[in-house]
Amino acid sequence: MRYFILKLTLFFSLLASAYLFMVNKLSEGYVDMYYPKYTQHAGGLVIGLSRADQGIDPKTIVENLELKTDLPLINFAANQYYYGEVYLEGIKQKLKHGSGNGLFILSVSPGSFTGPIGFGTKGIKEMDGKTAMGKAEDFNSDPNYSYIINCYGQGLYHALFAQRAPGNMITHDNGWNEILTSGSDFVLSDALKMDWKRQNLDYFQRRLPKEETKDYRWEWFGKTIEYLRDKGQVVLVRMPADKEVFDFENSNSLNFDRSMDSIIKIHQIPYLDYSKNSSYFETYDGSHLHSGSAIQFSTQLAKDIGVHIKK
Amino acid sequence: MNRPIVTQIQGLSMLFNSFEFLLFFPLVLLLYYLLPHKVRWLFLLASSYYFYAASEPYLIILLLISTLVDYYCGLKIGNVAPERKKYYLWLSIAVNVGILVSFKYLFFFIDSTNSILEYFGAEISSSEQIQSYRIDQVLLPVGISFYTFQTMSYTIEVYRGNMEPEKHLGRFALFVAFFPQLVAGPIEKATRLLPQLNKTIYPDVSQIKRGMIIMAWGFFLKIVVADRLGIYVDAVYADPNGHQGLPSLLAAFFFVFQIYFDFAAYTYIAIGAAKTMGISLINNFNRPLFSVNITQFWQRWHISLTQWIRDYLYSPLRRKARLNRGGSVVFVFFIMGLWHGANWTFVVWGLINAMFLIIEVITNKWRKGIFDRLHIPSKLRSFSGWAVSFTLMMLSLIFFRSPSIQDAFDFIGNLFVIPNLHINVLNNYLELFLSILLIIGVQWVHFVKGNNRIYELVEKRPIWARWSMYLAYIVIIVMLGINRQESFIYFQF
Numbered sequence: 001m002r003y004f005i006l007k008l009t010l011f012f013s014l015l016a017s018a019y020l021f022m023v024n025k026l027s028e029g030y031v032d033m034y035y036p037k038y039t040q041h042a043g044g045l046v047i048g049l050s051r052a053d054q055g056i057d058p059k060t061i062v063e064n065l066e067l068k069t070d071l072p073l074i075n076f077a078a079n080q081y082y083y084g085e086v087y088l089e090g091i092k093q094k095l096k097h098g099s100g101n102g103l104f105i106l107s108v109s110p111g112s113f114t115g116p117i118g119f120g121t122k123g124i125k126e127m128d129g130k131t132a133m134g135k136a137e138d139f140n141s142d143p144n145y146s147y148i149i150n151c152y153g154q155g156l157y158h159a160l161f162a163q164r165a166p167g168n169m170i171t172h173d174n175g176w177n178e179i180l181t182s183g184s185d186f187v188l189s190d191a192l193k194m195d196w197k198r199q200n201l202d203y204f205q206r207r208l209p210k211e212e213t214k215d216y217r218w219e220w221f222g223k224t225i226e227y228l229r230d231k232g233q234v235v236l237v238r239m240p241a242d243k244e245v246f247d248f249e250n251s252n253s254l255n256f257d258r259s260m261d262s263i264i265k266i267h268q269i270p271y272l273d274y275s276k277n278s279s280y281f282e283t284y285d286g287s288h289l290h291s292g293s294a295i296q297f298s299t300q301l302a303k304d305i306g307v308h309i310k311k
Numbered sequence: 312m313n314r315p316i317v318t319q320i321q322g323l324s325m326l327f328n329s330f331e332f333l334l335f336f337p338l339v340l341l342l343y344y345l346l347p348h349k350v351r352w353l354f355l356l357a358s359s360y361y362f363y364a365a366s367e368p369y370l371i372i373l374l375l376i377s378t379l380v381d382y383y384c385g386l387k388i389g390n391v392a393p394e395r396k397k398y399y400l401w402l403s404i405a406v407n408v409g410i411l412v413s414f415k416y417l418f419f420f421i422d423s424t425n426s427i428l429e430y431f432g433a434e435i436s437s438s439e440q441i442q443s444y445r446i447d448q449v450l451l452p453v454g455i456s457f458y459t460f461q462t463m464s465y466t467i468e469v470y471r472g473n474m475e476p477e478k479h480l481g482r483f484a485l486f487v488a489f490f491p492q493l494v495a496g497p498i499e500k501a502t503r504l505l506p507q508l509n510k511t512i513y514p515d516v517s518q519i520k521r522g523m524i525i526m527a528w529g530f531f532l533k534i535v536v537a538d539r540l541g542i543y544v545d546a547v548y549a550d551p552n553g554h555q556g557l558p559s560l561l562a563a564f565f566f567v568f569q570i571y572f573d574f575a576a577y578t579y580i581a582i583g584a585a586k587t588m589g590i591s592l593i594n595n596f597n598r599p600l601f602s603v604n605i606t607q608f609w610q611r612w613h614i615s616l617t618q619w620i621r622d623y624l625y626s627p628l629r630r631k632a633r634l635n636r637g638g639s640v641v642f643v644f645f646i647m648g649l650w651h652g653a654n655w656t657f658v659v660w661g662l663i664n665a666m667f668l669i670i671e672v673i674t675n676k677w678r679k680g681i682f683d684r685l686h687i688p689s690k691l692r693s694f695s696g697w698a699v700s701f702t703l704m705m706l707s708l709i710f711f712r713s714p715s716i717q718d719a720f721d722f723i724g725n726l727f728v729i730p731n732l733h734i735n736v737l738n739n740y741l742e743l744f745l746s747i748l749l750i751i752g753v754q755w756v757h758f759v760k761g762n763n764r765i766y767e768l769v770e771k772r773p774i775w776a777r778w779s780m781y782l783a784y785i786v787i788i789v790m791l792g793i794n795r796q797e798s799f800i801y802f803q804f
Contacts, residue, residue, distance in 0.1 A: 001514060004520070008523075011781055015785045018786070150794070153542070203553060206552050
């Protein structure tokens, strides 16, 4: 029996060592497009869904902002990071303790406040809990082994290959995911962009009967604003997108503007709505800004923020 | 009016594929063998309750109610006059079915009734809608379908005179709550499991080794194979109308293996864990995906449930209620579908399988006649039988996986859109290739060793070969394992 226990101990020691070795190996290279969002404390945050993830470059914001705010400004937005308890808990852990002069850019769209039809509070929380934000236990370490153990959803064999972001994406250390429209081996043609836009609109149409606006999301959006107001300046932004996308959103979310008006009045914070001059910033799929337009937009956003917030 | 769909959220116990379990299990095993036999039941019971209550402690109340009622009913059935025994049997059934209905089906029935009323023009008021929205505040207790069926088997067996009532409340509670099989089976009969819990068990290294090999195979199936297949399946099922043709077909194909490997993985870990403690659990599978007809499939798939249904539902329906064979099959498959979940998709899945079985039996002689006349060799008959059964099972499982019947029909409709050959939904050919390779590998092992002799892969080999296999296992688990932290599919039932 003693010999057997010894063998078991050897087996499990080997297993644990191999696992930790591979986790460390992976952390030395590219992990995934969300990993840099979890590797440092933040002084300010960009918050929202994929439009903010790809459309707001923190570096450009800081360079063009005529204000001094707590740094670093981190893009903490991602696909599936809807407003809710899970997101707010993540934000709390992400921020440096004691910082009181942060900049918080909260991106909004009707989609930010939706959830599957029939899901109540528990259902939404469970759904949010399955995202990296919900699974993460450590938001600020570099290397972040905990992120890899809890949130990395692929085989660790990827660590053996020279990893990089998908072909047309650059994942920046500040959390921004930059989408390129051309590279050494690809060019996003206008025809392809049109096709992606068509696919996106088709997808929105298919999701429409399955999604609905959730009071839960509005409630936690309010709580998020409330929490962040104590930490610095909060700015709400409706990101630019193509006219067809806004037409779809506006025709299917009739109360969105009214709800935003009431949020602005309650919290007395600026709301920069770029849906009115939507054609000014180019997207690659109708919804998301590409590299050049994201920088152009971030520059404009920084200037507009400077005009609106208290100096 | 757009009425909300009811969604209940399941409570969770400790997951086998969690780091907590990797600490919990060795500790339990060690202490189990260090403790004297007299107190082992108490230790195992406490461990089982801890395992169950790890994340939602109050759900244990239902387990305790079920345990106490069945213990009491069992004792009463053993003591009272024969004509009064049935009252206690019905009390046991009423309480267990009552718990099941209240926590798993009540809202489903309300929702379905609302649908029917709406269909006939009734208006459901907004306050009633709000009530529906609150439904998912009530947790679906994990494993409720498994342990209620297991405890009912006890009172039924005592009632039938096949066993004496268990007088030791603690041991009976352990029979209900034994942690390896508590939340997703196998559903053990009291006549099999209870005597084993009373036995003095001495440490047997060869049995512990076998148990651990079986568990290791289960972990491999879950984190390397089933969860990997799940990524593709989830991507396609999340947007069924966004995929057509081959991607949909591949997702349907993968789901057959995902659900099998996922459930088999849980069963392997349960059987292996119990074996390390000297307790033998029933085998739940016998190479089901090699079945050459639907009847055979149902004799080889989730054996503990089908035996339960056969012994306690189908046979009484045939013998006592004198229901004909077809009617009995439809009824038990309706129940079996409903057992899997409070959604019409499961009911439709069950009824489709009943239909397959009935058609298979009715056409049996006719098909045999055609095969004989055409002089088709038996191997070709078996192969065609396997191909047809597999395809039918794959189609029926689309209902099992889809969130609604409409989604299932959309999915099936999309299967027949031929032009789309783009199977690389995840933009990762390597993973796709790996998934197919793993399916072939696992099925090869199951073909050669069956579901109950997996430990023979390692046993009786020279030490260098064994350690090579252990090292290969480590490499595969570390490199290919996917930590999605997904619970087992059958936890929701």
